[in-house]
Each structure stands twice: as structure tokens, then as C-alpha cells.
Amino acid sequence: MKFAHIADAHLGREQFNQPFRYEDYVKAFREAVEKAVKARVDFILIAGDLFHVSRPSPKALRDAVEILEIPRRKEIPVFAIEGNHDKTIREASVFDLLEHLGLIRTLGLRREEKRDEFLRSKKIADRYLVWAEVGDLKIYGLRHHTRWQLIRGNTNVLKALFKRGDVLMLHQAVDYLARDTPYQDAFDLKLSELPDNFSYYALGHIHVRKLAEPEQTGLKGPIAYPGSTERTDVREASHVVVYGERDRKPKLRENTQPKGFYIVEDFRPEFVEVETRPFYRVTVSGNSKAELRRKVEEVAGLIPKDAVAIIYLEGTVKGGVSLAEFNDLLKGSGIAYYAFRSRVTG
Ligand SMILES: [Mn+2]
Known part of the structure; x- marks a missing residue:
């Protein structure tokens, strides 16, 4: 069965x-x-x-x-x-x-x-x-x-x-x-x-x-x-990019959460993958707005056009940052959907 x-x-x-x-x-x-x-x-x-x-x-x-x-x-x-x-x-x-x-x-x-x-x-x-x-x-x-x-x-x-x-x-x-x-x-x-x-x-x-x-x-x-x-x-992202404070370039992990279902034979489940749109979870750390912007621009090159991307900004920046200051960076990128979320402390 x-x-x-x-x-x-x-x-x-x-x-x-x-x-x-x-x-x-x-x-x-x-x-x-x-x-x-x-x-x-x-x-x-x-x-x-x-x-x-x-x-x-x-x-x-x-x-x-x-x-x-x-x-x-x-x-x-x-x-x-x-x-x-x-x-x-x-x-x-x-x-x-x-x-x-x-x-x-x-x-x-x-x-x-x-x-x-x-x-x-x-x-x-x-x-x-x-x-x-x-x-x-x-x-x-x-x-x-x-x-x-x-x-x-x-x-x-x-x-x-x-x-x-x-x-x-x-x-x-x-x-x-x-x-x-x-x-x-x-x-x-x-x-x-x-x-x-x-x-x-x-x-x-x-x-x-x-x-x-x-x-x-x-x-x-x-x-x-x-x-x-x-x-x-976002916890079910297919791709995870981390660009830490000390990193000289971003690190990418692929296929981190395969999606699909089980086919079960003799009560043994076998996972069958279903193809889904690439979903990127990106974390960028920096200590100035300029550093965060530069890193976001660099990361954008890793994200394909058809992807969804959620980008977390991290770090301590004097005066803090507003997300509106980053939206222009990905405007022409063609990424299907993206959003910035801030964990920056002022
Ligand atoms: Mn549910």
C-alpha cells in the first residue's frame, strides 16, 4: 500500500x-x-x-x-x-x-x-x-x-x-x-x-x-x-545570505528548506520535493548607513529576478536608519518582491 x-x-x-x-x-x-x-x-x-x-x-x-x-x-x-x-x-x-x-x-x-x-x-x-x-x-x-x-x-x-x-x-x-x-x-x-x-x-x-x-x-x-x-x-527561506560585520563578501546557503510532501510505502516516508519560487532571507550587518547600503547593493547581485527577498538590516548606527532610505537600492533590480526589516539600534 x-x-x-x-x-x-x-x-x-x-x-x-x-x-x-x-x-x-x-x-x-x-x-x-x-x-x-x-x-x-x-x-x-x-x-x-x-x-x-x-x-x-x-x-x-x-x-x-x-x-x-x-x-x-x-x-x-x-x-x-x-x-x-x-x-x-x-x-x-x-x-x-x-x-x-x-x-x-x-x-x-x-x-x-x-x-x-x-x-x-x-x-x-x-x-x-x-x-x-x-x-x-x-x-x-x-x-x-x-x-x-x-x-x-x-x-x-x-x-x-x-x-x-x-x-x-x-x-x-x-x-x-x-x-x-x-x-x-x-x-x-x-x-x-x-x-x-x-x-x-x-x-x-x-x-x-x-x-x-x-x-x-x-x-x-x-x-x-x-x-x-x-x-x-521567512524561516522557511530557500536561500540564506549572511553579510556579517566582518565579512569581506556575503555568504550564501542554498536549498536550506526543501518544500514538498511524503510518499509513504510500507509506512516508510520518502520526501518528494515540489518546486517553489526562490525565497531569500538576507541579513546585512554594518555600523553606518553607507556600509549597509554598499552591502545591500552587493547582495542584490546574488538574488535572481523571480525571487522573493526579505532583507534584515543589523548593527549599531548613529541616529539609526529608516527603511525608506534603502528602498531605492533595489528599485531597478527586478526582484519579484522584496522588503526591508530593521534590527538596527540607534
Ligand atoms: Mn498551517
């Missing part, structure tokens, strides 16, 4: 208010789905945040429908959960609409019983737990919940709901994998709070690729975050 594990596509996001970034997000998700279909997977998992908001624009919805029709044409089922960005407490969600169109199947606790070729349901209090079965594989999932919803005193809702199965799909930050991410101190679950007895933990929420092997965690299967399909934050 082979499946694809995709997360955090954030369709509909127009990063930096740039229309071309909307298209980039759509393109990355399309490439992931096309590559999954081409690899002839048995099913596709979408581990939350398919959309950037719970009420996406008609355009984002249309793009999602067009892309999800690719696996449907090949009769490859798509199982999904809602993330913190696209969940809703309203009675009907965009996920219900996509499900009605036969494009996805939503796993988790639901108001109504669901049964079809793949879906099974079990009544739990006033809800139905809906899971999927493909061949002899049992796939469970639950949409994003806050920590206090999942861990209530001595009750661990996840462990009560999910005793055993093959795949468990969640949209949560697990502390063990949240190190060096924005969720380091804002995790939802401790490693020990994850249910045991699953062969693969298909997670979403942390936007950088992470993998914890059973030897590290003591769980039966790996915990995997594929990361977002596009670059959602």
Missing part, C-alpha cells in the same frame, strides 16, 4: 499582498497532487489547512476543485481533516462542499453518519467517529483541536478515541518535533500524549519538514510533518 501525505497548502493565501504569491501557493499544491497521482498512490492524505481561511474565495475554491479532480479522475480517494486555519463551527463547511462533489472524504468526529466504499462510522455520544478503510488499512483522523480540548485533566481525548489503527492523521504541534519552530513553546501535545499502536502518524501544522523515527519516540511508527507546500514564513 502506498499513499501520499500532504499538509498545509494554505490555498487562497496572497502572501505579502502579492497576487503572484496566490498563484505560487496553488501551483505548489497542484504539483504535489500531480506527483502523487503519477506515483500511482492508493490514496492521498491532506492533513489540514488545505485553505488559508475557513471561507475561501470562489477563486480559491475553484482552484481547489480543479486540482482535486485530478485524483478523482484516477479514482484515487483523498482523505482530509480540517486545520486551525480552515476549520469552522458552522454547520456546513467548505470541506462538506468538496465532499459532496466527491472530491474529498473528511475523517474525524462528525454530526452525521458516513458510510461508503471507504468510510466507516461509529456512534460516540452525540457524534460519529468517521474513519477510512482502504484494503486492510485503517486510517483515522481528527481535525485541529486546542490543547485544552484534547487533554482534560486525566482524560486524553485522543487516546480514548484512537486505540489502534494503521494511520493517524492530526493537525497539531507535538512538542518533540516543535523544537526550532514557532510552536516550540506553544505545542498542543506532548509526545507521550499521542496514542500508541499506529504505524504512521500523518501530521500537519508545523510548516517545516520534520520526521521522528520509532527508535527516537518509542511509538510503533514514524511521526511525520511534510511541512507546508509553499514557503509561508
Whole structure:
């Protein structure tokens, strides 16, 4: 059995208010789905945040429908959960609409019983737990919940709901994998709070690729975050340039954060890269405005025209600097989008 594990596509996001970034997000998700279909997977998992908001624009919805029709044409089922960005407490969600169109199947606790070729349901209090079965594989999932919803005193809702199965799909930050991410101190679950007895933990929420092997965690299967399909934050830059105070020339590191998704065979994830626009994170240090300007001009030569670049200015400059004093430097550079951020002290 082979499946694809995709997360955090954030369709509909127009990063930096740039229309071309909307298209980039759509393109990355399309490439992931096309590559999954081409690899002839048995099913596709979408581990939350398919959309950037719970009420996406008609355009984002249309793009999602067009892309999800690719696996449907090949009769490859798509199982999904809602993330913190696209969940809703309203009675009907965009996920219900996509499900009605036969494009996805939503796993988790639901108001109504669901049964079809793949879906099974079990009544739990006033809800139905809906899971999927493909061949002899049992796939469970639950949409994003806050920590206090999942861990209530001595009750661990996840462990009560999910005793055993093959795949468990969640949209949560697990502390063990949240190190060096924005969720380091804002995790939802401790490693020990994850249910045991699953062969693969298909997670979403942390936007950088992470993998914890059973030897590290003591769980039966790996915990995997594929990361977002596009670059959602400067921490996910593809290229990092540092021009320090004492450097005679800038230092460039390439392909620092590959983007993509996992193709999982026999519960072993294999990362598949998706092509994304180069995203530069640049740090320039200097002790005068003239030095900072000279270094920015030099760095500009390293950044390709189609790139996004976020440039941090650092150092101690008498009287400080205003960012407006730097914008003219890159005006004619052709860089698709750039912004300066100042950490200069006066
Ligand atoms: Mn997300």
C-alpha cells in the first residue's frame, strides 16, 4: 500500500499582498497532487489547512476543485481533516462542499453518519467517529483541536478515541518535533500524549519538514510533518545570505528548506520535493548607513529576478536608519518582491 501525505497548502493565501504569491501557493499544491497521482498512490492524505481561511474565495475554491479532480479522475480517494486555519463551527463547511462533489472524504468526529466504499462510522455520544478503510488499512483522523480540548485533566481525548489503527492523521504541534519552530513553546501535545499502536502518524501544522523515527519516540511508527507546500514564513527561506560585520563578501546557503510532501510505502516516508519560487532571507550587518547600503547593493547581485527577498538590516548606527532610505537600492533590480526589516539600534 502506498499513499501520499500532504499538509498545509494554505490555498487562497496572497502572501505579502502579492497576487503572484496566490498563484505560487496553488501551483505548489497542484504539483504535489500531480506527483502523487503519477506515483500511482492508493490514496492521498491532506492533513489540514488545505485553505488559508475557513471561507475561501470562489477563486480559491475553484482552484481547489480543479486540482482535486485530478485524483478523482484516477479514482484515487483523498482523505482530509480540517486545520486551525480552515476549520469552522458552522454547520456546513467548505470541506462538506468538496465532499459532496466527491472530491474529498473528511475523517474525524462528525454530526452525521458516513458510510461508503471507504468510510466507516461509529456512534460516540452525540457524534460519529468517521474513519477510512482502504484494503486492510485503517486510517483515522481528527481535525485541529486546542490543547485544552484534547487533554482534560486525566482524560486524553485522543487516546480514548484512537486505540489502534494503521494511520493517524492530526493537525497539531507535538512538542518533540516543535523544537526550532514557532510552536516550540506553544505545542498542543506532548509526545507521550499521542496514542500508541499506529504505524504512521500523518501530521500537519508545523510548516517545516520534520520526521521522528520509532527508535527516537518509542511509538510503533514514524511521526511525520511534510511541512507546508509553499514557503509561508521567512524561516522557511530557500536561500540564506549572511553579510556579517566582518565579512569581506556575503555568504550564501542554498536549498536550506526543501518544500514538498511524503510518499509513504510500507509506512516508510520518502520526501518528494515540489518546486517553489526562490525565497531569500538576507541579513546585512554594518555600523553606518553607507556600509549597509554598499552591502545591500552587493547582495542584490546574488538574488535572481523571480525571487522573493526579505532583507534584515543589523548593527549599531548613529541616529539609526529608516527603511525608506534603502528602498531605492533595489528599485531597478527586478526582484519579484522584496522588503526591508530593521534590527538596527540607534
Ligand atoms: Mn498551517
